Amino acid sequence: MLERNHLTIVQTIAEVGTMTAAANQLCLTQSALSHAIKKLESQLGVAIWVKEGRRLRLTQVGQTILNLADRVLPQIAHSEQLIAKMAEGSQGSLRIGMECHPCYQWLLNIVGPFLTRYPKVDLDVRQRFQFGGVGALLGFDIDVLVTPDPLYISGLEYLPVFGYEHVLVVAGSHRLAEKVYIEPHDLSSENVITYPVEPSRLDIFSQFCSPAGVAVKKHTQIETTEILLQMVACERGVAALPRWLVEDNQQKLNIVPIRLGEEGIFKTINLGFRMNEARPTYLNHFIDLARETMPNTTR
Amino acid sequence: MLERNHLTIVQTIAEVGTMTAAANQLCLTQSALSHAIKKLESQLGVAIWVKEGRRLRLTQVGQTILNLADRVLPQIAHSEQLIAKMAEGSQGSLRIGMECHPCYQWLLNIVGPFLTRYPKVDLDVRQRFQFGGVGALLGFDIDVLVTPDPLYISGLEYLPVFGYEHVLVVAGSHRLAEKVYIEPHDLSSENVITYPVEPSRLDIFSQFCSPAGVAVKKHTQIETTEILLQMVACERGVAALPRWLVEDNQQKLNIVPIRLGEEGIFKTINLGFRMNEARPTYLNHFIDLARETMPNTTR
DNA sequence: ACTATTCGATGAATTTTATTCATGTTAATT
DNA sequence: AATTAACATGAATAAAATTCATCGAATAGT
Incomplete structure (x- = not known):
């Protein structure tokens, strides 16, 4: 009863807003779409959209179908791709x-x-x-x-x-640069640069600062690794990264890896x-x- | 391309074994099924089954479709039910x-x-x-x-x-029955009856015995709560259950709840x-x- | 307030697709 | 060798989706 094309129709209309536009996108006439929808609605016994002026708004039933479509259609599409690949x-x-x-x-x-x-x-x-x-x-x-x-x-x-070690990165000229390892309180006067995710998911906070009850002076978020490293090299802050990533960049940039705590933080x-x-x-x-x-x- | 009926067909054939039987179950003629399958296979450009003697065996592509069907069809069916309910x-x-x-x-x-x-x-x-x-x-x-x-x-x-307290249940006549609370070692000479799930998911082991390094004398598994309580009442073993559940059965059965450890184990x-x-x-x-x-x- | 425009609905005609019917082929069973 | 169960196939038919041509309703522009 609910066929794949019904799901596609609902999804497309939700996307482009109007039936006519959806029809174009689906390479159908507007008439074909209209007929298809009318038939589906009569089969289901409920409306899928209500007309608000000229706009269409999904009913609760329509929402249910749209949810289903958004979940299911990508899976079907992926399987099809997979099969196409297998075929060739x-x-x-x-x-x-x-x-x-x-x-x-x-x-x-x-x-x-x-x-x-x-x-x-x-x-x-x-x-x-x-x-x-x-x-x-x-x-x-x-x-x-x-x-x-x-x-x-x-x-x-x-x-x-x-496996890798999670280490602090600082500029070669930084006051901490000579240390063998740092303690949480060493960060209390630093600007810590991280990727933009919740602090609870950042090991430097959840596994290093927070357990010791230490808050950092400032927390900056940066998206890209390269810029982040540049900022560290220019003493605009410190960051926590995998040791191998730091060492890969030591030739190009004046940065130094330092162990986090005496034991270090190791991840897998x-x-x-x-x-x-x-x-x-x-x-x-x-x-x-x-x-x-x-x-x-x-x- | 891959339509709902294709998924149904693959699923049904996998279920009943033969095309003819599947056709019956789907209220179609064998011929209709045969045509449908042939068309799908030619569209995909691959075989879905290989004939082994008279039996059909799924190819890798067939498996992919079957996996998809098993995941996706129930979701569609559920949405349809939901919509039918909404309609009425x-x-x-x-x-x-x-x-x-x-x-x-x-x-x-x-x-x-x-x-x-x-x-x-x-x-x-x-x-x-x-x-x-x-x-x-x-x-x-x-x-x-x-x-x-x-x-x-x-x-x-x-x-x-x-919220409830997880307690030990013993028979009224049991040697532990008078205790206000028990320690893990009290269980080392007991037969502990539990529901049949992995011990790691049972609080009495994971939160009580194991941390204290105590092993129980015997571990029996029983499916139904009523039988389990009967066995406890007859001194065939002890069990761990919510306190309210034990107290609900205290009129009918000679059983007693005892706190697990001095602090008790509380769950939500x-x-x-x-x-x-x-x-x-x-x-x-x-x-x-x-x-x-x-x-x-x-x- | 009028007009042009956009959007959707509808019935009839047409095309496409699905299903059946009748029959054939193959491989296992007795 | 005969029988049976399972699937394939072509032609005929039934069902469905799609288009065409047209209409009405809502909206924006002037």
Whole structure:
């Protein structure tokens, strides 16, 4: 009764606002759309839209259909793509999700080798999720989740692929630059630059400052790693990043990594998957490569 | 291209084994099915099944479609039901999920009042989930998750509705019956009866015995609460249950609740929802009722 | 207030698609 | 070798979606 084209119609009209425009986008006449809608509404026995003047507004039923469409259509589309790829001999497509910036930097080192080594596999990297990374995994929006904080829930499994140390970065001329390691109170007079995410998800706060009851002088948010490093080099603040990322930039920039606390903060990047699922070959390829490529792991 | 009926066809054939049987189940002729399949396969450019003798086996593409069908068709069907209910003036349908036995006992006290007070709302209670309760919530298989252990992940929110104490139940004649509270080592010579779930998810182990390094003498698993209480009353073992549940049965059975540790173990049942979602009225009804009904809350 | 314009509705005609009917082919069963 | 169960196929038919031509209602511009 509710067919795929019905979902598409509802979605398109919600998107473009009018039936006529939707008809054009769907390569149909306005008449065809009108007939289709009328038939569906009479089958369901309810209106999907109410006319407010010339505008259309979704009824509750319409909202229900739109919600369904937004959830279901992407999944169908993805399966179709997958099948099309299979048909032309490709091995598949891999949707990688990640929520953390260090993960992203790490992934950049993986995708190159992966793309050249497995040219028949498509890659798609996503970073924003309505229900978080775990939600995306469970909702079949992604196939792998890259995360340093695995959330163990039944039905998901994780594989550690890459360990690194989380360190403070300061300018070479900074007053802390000579230290072997810093204590939380050392940050109380600093401007800490981070990526723009909630502080609770930043290890430097949740695992270093907050437990010691220390507040930083200032907290600045910056989107891009390169600019962030530039700012640190110019003594505009300090930041916390993976050690290998800092060391990769030490030639170009006057920056120094410093251990966070006497023990240091060590993290592991994990790959998360849905369990009980026949893992496609290309996914295993990715895992293999992830484990062996581990950039600068020895440092 | 991939239409709903295609998904249904693949699913049905996978279920009944043969095309002819599937055709019957779908109220179609065998010929109609055959034509439909041939057309789909030629559109996709790949085979969906390979014939092994007289049997059909899914190809990889077929598996992909079947996976999609199993995920997507139930969601469409549920939306259709919902819409049908709306059309006839009903307020909707509420799918409740729960993973824990105490939650189930608690829910039994809620559903009665709910059904009489909101006769136009359908209730559906589910207890087994492929990807856990959180997975079911995120996968739109349920609308509310009842759980004492809320798993905070982005996109979900929880509402505490009912606090209770988790206590040990023993027979009135049991050697521990007079105690005000018990220590973990008191259980080292006992047969502990629990519901059949992994020990890690049982508070009496994870929060009481294991932290103290105590192992119980024996661990028995029983499905139904009534039998479990019977066995406790006959001194066949001890169990851990909500205090109100024990006290509800004290008239009928010779059992006694005992605090677990000096401090006791207190739990809160939470209702979990997807965030950012216009909450339907009936869901608010359920929440309201859940909060006000709190059975035996004062105890 | 009039006009032009945009948007949606409708019935009849037409095209496309799905289904059936009748029959054929193949492989397993007895 | 005969029988049966399962699927394939072509032609005929039924059902559906789509278009065409046209109309009415709401809105913006003058």
